[in-house]
Amino acid sequence: xxxxxxxxxxxxxxxSLLIIGLAGLVMSEHLVRLVLALGxxxxxxxxxxxxxxxxxxxxxxxxxxxxxxxxxxxPIPQALVLTAIVIGVGVQALALALVLRVRRAxxxxxxxxxxxxxxxxxxxxxxxxxxxxxEAPGVERPV
Amino acid sequence: xxxxAVTLAVALPLLAGFLSPALGRSSRxxxxxxxWAALAASAAVLxxxxxxxxxxxxAVAVGGFRPPLGIAFYLDGMALLFALAVPVVTLxxxxxxxxxxxxxxxxxLAAAATGLALSGDxxxxxxxxxxxxxxxxxxxxxxxxxxxxxxxxxxxxxSAAGSVLLLAGIAVVxxxxxxLNLAHLATLAPERLQDPxxxxxxxxxxxxxxxxxxxxxxxxxxxxxxxSVSGRLAGLLAxxxxxxxxxxxxxxxxxVFPRPEAAxxxxxxxxxxxxxxxxxxxxxxDLRRQFAFSSIGQLGIVFVAFSVPGPAGIVAGLxxxxxxxxxxxxxxxxxxxxxGAIEGLRGAGRGQWLASTLxxxxxxxxxxxxxxxxxxxxxxxxxxxxxxxxxxxxxxxxVVMAATxxxxxxxxxxxxxxxxxxxxxxxxxxxxxxxxxxxxLAGLIxxxxxxxxxxxxxxxxxxxxxxxxxxxxVRTVLGGPGMAVSHPASQAPGGAGGGARVAHVPPEIAS
Numbered sequence: 001x002x003x004x005x006x007x008x009x010x011x012x013x014x015x016s017l018l019i020i021g022l023a024g025l026v027m028s029e030h031l032v033r034l035v036l037a038l039g040x041x042x043x044x045x046x047x048x049x050x051x052x053x054x055x056x057x058x059x060x061x062x063x064x065x066x067x068x069x070x071x072x073x074x075p076i077p078q079a080l081v082l083t084a085i086v087i088g089v090g091v092q093a094l095a096l097a098l099v100l101r102v103r104r105a106x107x108x109x110x111x112x113x114x115x116x117x118x119x120x121x122x123x124x125x126x127x128x129x130x131x132x133x134x135e136a137p138g139v140e141r142p143v
Numbered sequence: 144x145x146x147x148a149v150t151l152a153v154a155l156p157l158l159a160g161f162l163s164p165a166l167g168r169s170s171r172x173x174x175x176x177x178x179w180a181a182l183a184a185s186a187a188v189l190x191x192x193x194x195x196x197x198x199x200x201x202a203v204a205v206g207g208f209r210p211p212l213g214i215a216f217y218l219d220g221m222a223l224l225f226a227l228a229v230p231v232v233t234l235x236x237x238x239x240x241x242x243x244x245x246x247x248x249x250x251x252l253a254a255a256a257t258g259l260a261l262s263g264d265x266x267x268x269x270x271x272x273x274x275x276x277x278x279x280x281x282x283x284x285x286x287x288x289x290x291x292x293x294x295x296x297x298x299x300x301x302s303a304a305g306s307v308l309l310l311a312g313i314a315v316v317x318x319x320x321x322x323l324n325l326a327h328l329a330t331l332a333p334e335r336l337q338d339p340x341x342x343x344x345x346x347x348x349x350x351x352x353x354x355x356x357x358x359x360x361x362x363x364x365x366x367x368x369x370x371s372v373s374g375r376l377a378g379l380l381a382x383x384x385x386x387x388x389x390x391x392x393x394x395x396x397x398x399v400f401p402r403p404e405a406a407x408x409x410x411x412x413x414x415x416x417x418x419x420x421x422x423x424x425x426x427x428x429d430l431r432r433q434f435a436f437s438s439i440g441q442l443g444i445v446f447v448a449f450s451v452p453g454p455a456g457i458v459a460g461l462x463x464x465x466x467x468x469x470x471x472x473x474x475x476x477x478x479x480x481x482x483g484a485i486e487g488l489r490g491a492g493r494g495q496w497l498a499s500t501l502x503x504x505x506x507x508x509x510x511x512x513x514x515x516x517x518x519x520x521x522x523x524x525x526x527x528x529x530x531x532x533x534x535x536x537x538x539x540x541x542v543v544m545a546a547t548x549x550x551x552x553x554x555x556x557x558x559x560x561x562x563x564x565x566x567x568x569x570x571x572x573x574x575x576x577x578x579x580x581x582x583x584l585a586g587l588i589x590x591x592x593x594x595x596x597x598x599x600x601x602x603x604x605x606x607x608x609x610x611x612x613x614x615x616x617v618r619t620v621l622g623g624p625g626m627a628v629s630h631p632a633s634q635a636p637g638g639a640g641g642g643a644r645v646a647h648v649p650p651e652i653a654s
Binding site for chain 1: 266269270273276277280281284288289290292293294295296297299300303304306307308310311313314315317318321323366367370371428429430431432482483484487
């Protein structure tokens with residue numbers, strides 16, 4: 001499969017956005033940056049999806065009376081990407097709302113601090129002694 | 144009732160879910176009853192369709208668009224079994240103390256999970272998957288404790304990253320084939336997806352769906368979420384939602400990516416999941432996280448079993464998945480009863496004979512002590528892996544057996560603490576009586592299935608034979624010569640759609 005140069009550039013752009021976003025999700029520390037990285041990754045995914053229907057020099061597939069003579073782009077990915085964008089916006093809004101609530105409850109917007117506090121909370125809720133005995137097992141080993 | 148009625152099984156809980164908050168303003172009880180009625184109706188519809196199909200298969204074209212274009216539902220034994228499990232398990236694990244908003248989210252979760260079981264179109268699967276995800280974020284975040292908010296946020300970020308991967312996988316599949324219908328994909332896959340790019344698409348979809356299915360590298364949310372929420376919600380997510388994600392992966396593997404490399408990838412990730420999950424469960428110091436990690440290990444066994452090609456793998460995978468669906472939610476209910484650090488439970492099981500008996504029963508079955516169903520599920524898995532005979536499969540079998548030893552070590556240790564003669568500093572008092580009823584029901588089914596092993600095994604074999612029958616799937620959905628019976632009542636007025644198509648595969652295929 002050989003692609004025209006324009007499409008190679010477009011696909012490379014979409015995949016790069018995806019990778020940049022995922023790298024941001026893995027490497028970022030600030031919660032809002034994580035949500036932004038998620039937005040970048042979603043943009044890459046959506047672009048990849050809409051590109052699957054792209055044809056160079058084709059027109060929009062809108063049928064008004066006579067069909068256009070030239071090639072038309074595939075309309076299905078456009079319908080799909082609309083759904084994916086709406087889902088993405090909803091999830092990001094929910095994520096930001098949760099960031100606000102977490103910030104209010106824990107007073108931090110840093111992932112590693114949040115993670116440590118969460119583990120402390122879970123230990124406390126389970127009635128475990130706080131730190132220090134990580135190496136010793138909770139109960140005696142069976143003989 | 145015709146097969147098209149299955150759309151009601153998805154639509155009714157969804158409709159009730161959207162009505163529930165509005166109705167809840169005036170009466171919480173009414174919202175609750177509305178939810179129960181919708182789930183009961185969904186279960187009744189699925190049951191009657193299953194009885195009517197009588198071992199055959201059918202496809203429903205939603206909205207009357209012909210299958211390669213429109214959204215298709217595919218009904219076979221495996222899809223209907225899991226679809227039926229959704230309303231039943233949701234009713235049992237209904238958030239009784241919740242708000243109308245929680246009822247709404249639970250209903251949306253049930254509707255989306257039913258859709259995951261039935262859908263025969265990968266983009267539709269993506270939408271249902273997202274709907275399941277968003278409903279579960281809401282349910283997790285609805286808990287008062289701040290740890291639930293943090294767990295929900297971390298869960299959301301991981302799950303959304305998984306969804307992006309799933310979407311990218313779908314884009315690659317569409318790029319190569321130009322279709323989203325699973326049956327159409329099954330016909331095109333042999334020539335268009337049998338290369339490294341196709342494998343990459345499967346890997347992307349596996350990782351995306353793996354978030355919900357607690358697959359190895361993307362399951363960091365599991366212990367945090369399950370130990371922050373109520374036992375009921377943990378049971379629902381661990382028991383039901385994870386299995387439906389697995390079901391989607393299995394469909395994709397059987398229909399679209401029947402390559403040894405794809406199965407091997409699943410085998411390797413599943414094996415790593417077993418190792419990580421069981422070792423972490425062995426280290427866990429509180430009951431909830433022990434069960435959460437053990438859930439990761441069990442889902443690893445499910446993936447390992449399903450990686451064996453052919454009906455043997457499907458039978459083993461279904462057995463492990465159904466066994467886990469029965470035992471783990473019940474164990475989470477028992478964990479809610481006792482709760483907390485394992486060391487603090489010293490002697491807590493004495494005097495509560497029913498809860499202790501149930502715990503012993505589930506623990507023994509999870510480990511795989513012979514007469515109990517858990518033993519047969521693991522035996523089937525190990526045997527199918529050994530029969531496959533490749534190096535990785537044998538390694539997987541060894542890991543499953545080694546995991547059994549680790550499971551025995553930590554579950555018996557917990558059991559020993561619970562039934563210890565001396566009592567702890569403060570013996571925790573049981574709270575929440577009614578949850579014991581649900582756990583007892585699961586226990587009764589577990590014991591009952593010991594006496595029905597042969598019919599159960601035959602049933603699973605029939606389901607598996609149907610599930611691996613790719614030609615039957617394609618014929619049912621796309622309609623083959625002489626096989627499709629178009630339904631008389633469904634001629635669309637415009638004449639273009641052709642309405643729903645119902646095709647029956649002769650019953651001998653299911654035997």
